[in-house]
Amino acid sequence: MDNSEKLNLLMIRLENLLLRQQGFEAEIEALRNEVRALQSPGAANITPAIPAEPVIAPPPRNTPPNPIVQNQAAPRPVTTPVPTPANPAQPNFAERFKRENMVKSDFEKFIGENLISKIGILILIIGVGIGAKYAIDHDMVSPLTRIILGYAVGAGLMGFAIKLKARYENFSAVLVSGAIAIMYFITYAAYDFYALIPQALAFALMVIFTSFTVVAAIKYNKQVIAHIGLVGAYAVPFLLSDGSGKVGVLFTYMAIINIGILILSFKKYWKPLFYASFGLTWLIFVSWRLDLSSSYNYFALAILFSSLFFITFYITNLAYKVSKKEIFGFSDVVILLFNSFNYYGIGYLIISNNKNSAELVGLFTLANAIVHFIVALIIYKKKLADKNLFYLILAMVITFITIAVPVQLNGGWVTIFWTAEAAVLFYLARVKDIAIYEKLSFPLIFLAFFSLLEDWIAYYDIYAGNSIIITPILNVGFLTACIFIAAFFWIFKINKKESEISSEWIWMRQILNYAIPAILVFAAYITFRIEISKYFNNLFELSKITIKPANKSYDQHNEYNYNLHGLKTAWIFIYTLFFASALTYLNIRKLKNGEMAIANLIINLFVIITFLTFGLYNLSELRDNYLLPESKYFTVTAFNIGIRYIGIAFFALLIVQCYQLQRSGLLKKDLKILFDYLLYISLLWIISSELINMLELSHSEASYKLGLSILWGIFSLFLISMGLAKNKKHLRISAMVLFGITLVKLFFYDIYSLSTISKTIVFVSLGVLLLIISFLYNKYKHLIIDDVEAKN
Template identity: 35%
Template sequence: MVKWAVSRQLISDAGKILIGIGFGVILLGFAHRLHEKYRAFSSILAGGGIAVLYFAIYQAYQAYHLLPQTFAFVLMVLITLLAVIMSIYYDKKELAILASIGGFCTPFFASNGSGNFQILFTYLLILNAGMFLLAAFKRWALINVLAYGITVIIFSVWMYQDHRAIQHHAFQGFIFATLFFLTFFGMNLIYHIRFKKAFKAIDFSILLSNTLFYFGAGLFFLYQIGTIESRGFFTISIAVFHFIFACGFFRNRTIDRNLIFLLIGFVLTFISLVAPILLEGNFITLFWACEMVLLYWLGKKSGISLIRNTSVLIMILSVLSIVMDWNQSYFQVAVQRLPILLNKAFVTTLVLSAAFALTQFLYRSEEETKLLWGHLPQKWYGAILNFMLLLVLFSGGWIELRYQLYNSWQFSVFTNMCTALYSILFVIVVLLVQHRKAETYQGVIAIVMSILGLLSFLYANVEVSKVRNAVLFDQRSPVFFYIHVVLFLVYLLFIFLYEC
């Protein structure tokens, strides 16, 4: 009968909307009446009633222009709130899902095409606050995933489409990104903390992606409005934020330990990121060298393996960083020549070498265990530290010597001969030191050093002959040739010390 009346235009537009709203209210009434005996069927009725109400308000605003935008917006918010309350009262996840989807569709249903992102994001904050309230009572991970995923998609699309005018909106965008981050951080914690439940993989995934997305968005906005110092302070503030929660949860034995380790991981990660964001050149390497030692010591004292595992990762980053420092200092075109030994590149090499030696000392006074989540035995890590120490110390000294000799005399053959002599001397010193130790990996180091010494000796003979020819043809002073006598004296010294 209603369809017949509508087709004959006997019912006005306002009447159609009122009929729709009335039908939705009737469905909700039946659902409430039947929910104790027929829970599944009542949930279907309630979901249908919510859908009818959403559609009725949408038609009243969009199709018939019976409602102003603000009023239609408020009505849809109230419908969403009603659906959240009913989902908690009936203990039905399906209603919460419907409320979530309907709530996120509301701003697009009630949109007038103005593109006012402030209103859109304010509404999303209000909606996610409702989801936050729901998360405090129910463990429905799908609701958290929907709320988080849709919000991130909407925010990302806005950042992409508005990238040309983003400089004018950067501060507001940063504020909204911060509020979204705090909302979803709390949404994924509140139920587990309140009811002392264990975290699952999906919860950790949301916490991880939420932090990373906020960090990326924050740097993007601060790049538009701030300085390098502001981006460094932003990175430190994220580390401090997670540190506060990690300390608070660490004292509570009922909190899932995996959550605490994740928060500690965030702290260590963002502290490590401060260096490349805030510092430049060799200061990054110096920062990571000190952090490597500090983290290993903290991990040893606290017994938290995650901190020691992070120290291993920082070790890898510090080696990569020192290689970049060498390239920038020694092999790039420089306005002013580096001073001998007392330059930032060589000093950084010595500091990093000292950091490796100190970490190795801490490692030796520790019981046998495994690092990198059980994939790296402790004794292997000791061997890696020893190898890294020798590699950094040898490479840094070799590059420094080559740089200074070539820039002093511009005699490449003599430079080659001296670096070969340096390699032999380095091998002799290492063999003397390692000979007095009883580590299981000393034999491997001795073999590697012996091969390096043999190759250096053969290379030195070739270069000595070239220097001799240059002296015979009066191209260079005889002093350059007599340097090779040092090679013979070095070998005599080695034999004497080894026998002692």
């Protein structure tokens, strides 16, 4: 009887004893329950949560026995319950013993049958390599003998592995992989270092070994054969390298290995094998390319093998998934993208560094797009995979076309292409519900916008450095901007209409909801503003007069009509006022968007403040240029004065639109007080500026003193009257504040430089105004009191 049979008998006896023990425990527990039932009537059906063994103290020697116990002494029929484990969820001891031994057995089996064999074959290969290298270094055997012995060792190991396959398949698989690696090793050495076999024969042998590896890996269904036989073969050239730099041979050798992995991928999807081959190939190639001392060496070789590696891994990554029609996972997508962009980056570096082909970078980028397009077309026509893979590869096509445009083209054409591409992708994403296109359109929208900004900056840079004339409206820059505006208006309409479609990236949708209208408004405003600048810049360049002084000791110089700069600024302010008014009107009448209304309010306030400060100051400079011309060569007309009233008219239009915006209800807040402040401050500012303008035109002195003080006093009276008539407390308080400012100005600024008559006029006027204000307060005080009581 062997040990296994003894172990089985002992296990059976152990289980029998455990079952008998459980039966005894159940019988004892039943007896205890009956005793408790007799000792405590009514508690027979109460089962304690945790059975506790009762402790019965021994009776004294002279105490008679308990009658209840004596009555219990009568024999009772006891039904032995079926033995059940105390806790069914807990495995019994025998099961635990079996499981622990099974785990130990599996772990021992993994080490003994799997790990040790692989470590052993690796150590054997390393040992043979070290021994071979030692023999080579010391010329112990001739090159031919070394090769023959190497093949003999590989063949012997292969034969031994095949013989053991029937009974020891795992061990045999390890030996086969080691034998294949040795065959690679010897063939490479025979051709590259000893020149004992021609190149054609060496490649033929490698193809045979690769084919055998593929067949063996499929027959054994073991990755280890492919790993050691194919991927392990990558180390061969580096183990035998003598620094000769025969990269063509190396890359051909690597290409053969990769083709073997490609063939395997149609049958098996061994990810670790593909990852190892993919990583090693690109690592070796990129390291070689970056290590080149000359940028122009190996141009054709680098393009050829990088393209071959790219196509091989492209097909390998798709082969199994497409043949089995499986969905691409995250890792598959990462590999696809990395393979494509890594190849493009290497190719871009190779081509751009070659002086004879640098202009072909755009064509190379387009070729990448064509390759992906062909793959996408085949997948779509043959229906080889799910639509997500088709859309992913089509997205690659779009990406490379997007890259090709700035690489090959320049200027506005890049902006036009990116804008059209972003609009088409956004349309397909929202209308056709293709999520990946929306993700692609997101960066393109901002790329197109930044490209347009670059076009505008380039225009100003060119103009600043050169005296050029660009025809307004009829130029490429304006055409580019109009296409951009039209495309973004289309995107805006689609985004507004198709916003209910679900999105994977909610944050992106939220950004676009604000970014698209903001970009559209900004682009529309800047486009026409630049055309206004172009028109006046042309006039400025055309106004150039070359002055040749009579005295030859002075050099000739150019004179320009600098008044045109002031006119350009004034027209830009007028255009800005009109644009803000039109944008507000559009939102009130057509869009009726609350968020846009807030933007309208902010824009309008900014434009109003800018015009009241810088705009009116520019108009004052135009007036001064009319009154005191700087150059005798140019005539400044009265239009310098007339344009002032055009600006004020458009300013009034914007104030009206602000009033309409406040009444529209789009702001969802009562902003009447804010509008009152805006209206009356603007009105005071404008009439003060106009008073100064009129006084300057009439050549009156002290225009900033006497006239303004009286005007502010009258305006204070006007505010008091409006506050009393409309029962607006904030207007009355504002009037008092303004009158206080007027008095401070009078005593600390006006009084020192005014003549006696002027002082008399100012003091009498302000005194009369104060008396009128006091009279109005006394006459209408009941309105003020009633208003306060009503609010309280």
